[in-house]
Amino acid sequence: MDRKLGVSIFPHQSTYEKDINYLKRAHDYGFGRVFTCLLSVHGDKEAIIKELKDTILFAKGIGMEVIADISPRIFDELNISYKDLSFFKEIGADGIRLDLGYTGSEEAMMTFNKEDLSIEINMSNSTHYIDNIMDYRPRASKLMGCHNFYPHRYSGLAYDHFIACSERFKQYGLKTAAFVSSQAASFGPWPVTEGLPTLEEHRELPIAVQAKHLWATGLIDDVIIGNAYASDDELEQLSQLNREKFSFSAKLVDRLTELERKIVLEEPHFYRGDVSDYLIRSTQSRVKYRGHHFEPLNTRDINRGDILIENHLYGQYAGELQIALKPMKNSGKTNVVGQIAEDEVFLLDYLKPWDKFELTRTGG
Missing domain, CATH: 3.20.20.70 (Aldolase class I)
Known part of the structure; x- marks a missing residue:
């Protein structure tokens, strides 16, 4: 409709x-x-x-x-x-x-x-x-x-x-x-x-x-x-x-590579069906860019609403985009590349497995 x-x-x-x-x-x-x-x-x-x-x-x-x-x-x-x-x-x-x-x-x-x-x-x-x-x-x-x-x-x-x-x-x-x-x-x-x-x-x-x-x-x-x-x-x-599709406003960190920016803002995303309490996983970018060397960047500890891309230290997971649902320790293998706008973090609770979503840039 x-x-x-x-x-x-x-x-x-x-x-x-x-x-x-x-x-x-x-x-x-x-x-x-x-x-x-x-x-x-x-x-x-x-x-x-x-x-x-x-x-x-x-x-x-x-x-x-x-x-x-x-x-x-x-x-x-x-x-x-x-x-x-x-x-x-x-x-x-x-x-x-x-x-x-x-x-x-x-x-x-x-x-x-x-x-x-x-x-x-x-x-x-x-x-x-x-x-x-x-x-x-x-x-x-x-x-x-x-x-x-x-x-x-x-x-x-x-x-x-x-x-x-x-x-x-x-x-x-x-x-x-x-x-x-x-x-x-x-x-x-x-x-x-x-x-x-x-x-x-x-x-x-x-x-x-x-x-x-x-x-x-x-x-x-x-x-x-x-x-x-x-x-x-x-x-x-x-x-x-x-x-028609979930859309989240995202503030990106400085010094992102062009490929990381493209993964966040241009690649299609969907919520992987085998769900985790901690992460919304969008995995197609890791398939598309397999073999690319994602350097560690901004590997601080993780907060709810953070937008993540796994770096090369995570092996086959490198290039996978995720959104954090809970605070987590960062082993240094995960790049924090942005954050969902504070007013919109609560909307993550409405995203269901297999839902499609997009991230649009705002501020910063």
Whole structure:
């Protein structure tokens, strides 16, 4: 299932010109989704159409998918029935996200709407809600899940709860999404502005690390920036991520040979299947460069997250790349050639035997 990047816009908190500029920049960086919120709007139907339609149609015009967040209360305020979703088609939306739902039967019926809109369900409550919907035989191709975001510090989802909720949706093969938080953004749909992540543990992390973590779980497809507006640097960081393969940022030591640098950054890597408690082993480089004389370099003792290449003193292991999972003594036969970025070391726990991965250079 394709993985998309998304941004959020809140027209009632900003201006048309600022939103359009943000959408242009996000599109240029390869973002394909837009989240917008109708939960905090007030006023008559015509005013809402006028305020939202131009922005949404602009996003649609540049090829971005737009999902509008609503609830049964908004249906009532706008005098809309779940049986007739033409209002959302009229404002240009590709789908609606139900922040609060119905009984399951209504949601299933909504997936057959004549406007062909996607119906996105709130994923953040670990109940049998999605099971109830599936019992009513929805059109699964038009049913998706998306977690909440949390503007109040310490109110974001606990990790174990997040996993349990996400697994409920993924067991049905549904497309899923969750939010990351920009450290540069200043607003969201509500007055509180303490970030807008799904997971509380993400609130202070760099945005790229948040996205890597969501994808590393294997349970989230689309990653959406919850708050606005993310910086160009953050948009670029996300745009450069490998969405399909584990990617770790690496700081390399000085004085590496050109071949060692190539092994780290250019050779394909996979986690060898006969696992060790101490090492992630990527062994193809030792096969490819058999016979090369790898001189000892930086043979200090080893810490978790260190990137290693065995030198010629290790005989047939020379040229093998490894990532340390635990501290180890160094016999002098192992070159410490770099370190996984400190913020990303925890992601090593998600790498499984036979997973493919890459190392990208950062700093130093």
